[in-house]
């Protein structure tokens with residue numbers, strides 16, 4: 001499994017079959033302090049810088065078709081383009097979605113993007129094919145934006161990105177969602193207090209998306225000072241938005257939860273290979289692996305332990321949770 005992984009158990013979208021259109025090593029325009037994939041290996045400003053390293057569209061399309069045929073469709077909720085970095089760095093993303101639309105049938109196709117490249121009209125045009133675009137938006141002022149996202153050297157300007165997300169919302173027929181990561185970080189950094197909070201709320205309201213997803217980093221982060229915010233802070237941020245947005249436009253982590261449903265496979269590849277493919281894109285606990293791959297927790301635990309002993313994966317403890325990950 002080179003281009004597909006999971007389906008992962010997503011609090012937002014349920015059982016989500018991942019499609020990786022950039023592939024390891026991690027390629028991104030940002031190097032976010034909370035990124036679950038660890039540090040960015042190819043920190044770039046434009047798709048042109050890495051166009052020779054992009055996987056072939058035909059190979060991606062045929063693997064998505066093959067994986068969907070091995071799954072019981074009723075046990076998958078969405079197809080999600082994400083993976084090891086920023087998916088819009090692959091300039092073929094629009095044509096890939098069009099090509100798999102027939103095979104996906106009525107499965108919604110979702111894009112998770114950091115939105116940095118949306119100011120380009122050509123890239124916005126490519127993402128119009130998605131049923132749901134989830135754009136990351138975690139700062140309303142330039143200083144907080146740079147401290148959280150650590151964009152590559154180039155011309156990334158928050159106000160241009162915000163305007164481009166807004167424009168995309170007007171252009172697309174599907175749904176525009178904002179993923180808003182609320183956090184605390186090094187040297188007093190936070191977006192849930194004071195001016196950064198006010199600017200972030202103003203930015204969200206200015207974009208006026210169809211949906212706002214409030215989230216906090218609970219998986220291992222590359223910057224050790226990153227901390228999740230409390231449930232109280234998440235709800236208080238939600239309450240501030242609710243004064244302007246209807247409650248059905250707001251999903252709060254810990255309140256909305258589409259996880260906990262098992263995936264059913266008709267045929268499968270070697271278990272170790274499938275687990276490695278999953279852990280390259282997302283650090284998981286034993287229970288996450290068990291749900292994603294439709295296997296008993298004991299089978300997940302013993303295979304994870306074996307992979308850990310052979311140094312194919314590493315273990316991180318966050319609070320009482322143990323996360324396994326493979327190098328992306």
Ligand code: SF4
Nearest residue numbers: 028030031032035114
């Ligand atoms: S934009 Fe996404 S993939 Fe890129 S560094 Fe940030 S969290 Fe990671």
